[in-house]
Amino acid sequence: MKTVLTYGTFDLFHVGHLNMLQRLRAMGDKLIVGVSSDTFNEIKGKKSLYSYDERAQIVAALSCVDEVFPENNWQQKQQDIVEYAVDIFGIGSDWQGKFDELEDLCQVVYLPRTPTISTTELKKSLSKVDADSILQIKQGLDSVLNIVKAIE
Ligand code: CTP
16 A cells, blocks of 8 residues: 655645646555645745635545645654655655655655646736636636536
8 A cells, every 4th residue: 555645735726736636646545635724824925715624625525635634834744754654755846855855754756747827827817807707717617626526
């Protein structure tokens, strides 16, 4: 049984998140995901549109994800790796080299990001449009999410 671990905020869940989680799941038999808590996001200087509960609920609903737990601080990774008997820690190449010290505990992989999409870019696009358009975009995102859930 090979266990894979990753972390992230996963706000405004998009296809880049999905690709990353599916690729990580394919590397083992079980994928566990630490979703950044709202308090930890504040520490990181991030403000998510969706709350921790909403983000964790979306990630946990995916068939490629076996377990979700809150990521509350930078230091918990070592303990999580031991506690969950993790074989592979994986994360996007935006973190290249940042977690090499975990190699003492498990295999560490940095995977290429899906190009041209990120939560930051989505937020920038959304901030340029009026409230009605935002509602339409949100309804569009919600229906994409429903389709993803339906095909899982
Ligand atoms: N990710 C990815 N491809 C993208 C966007 C994200 O592979 N286009 C990966 C990240 O590398 C990370 C995980 O998805 O391993 C969670 O990323 P997160 O920071 O929550 O998403 P971003 O869209 O990068 O958000 P932000 O712009 O706020 O950093």
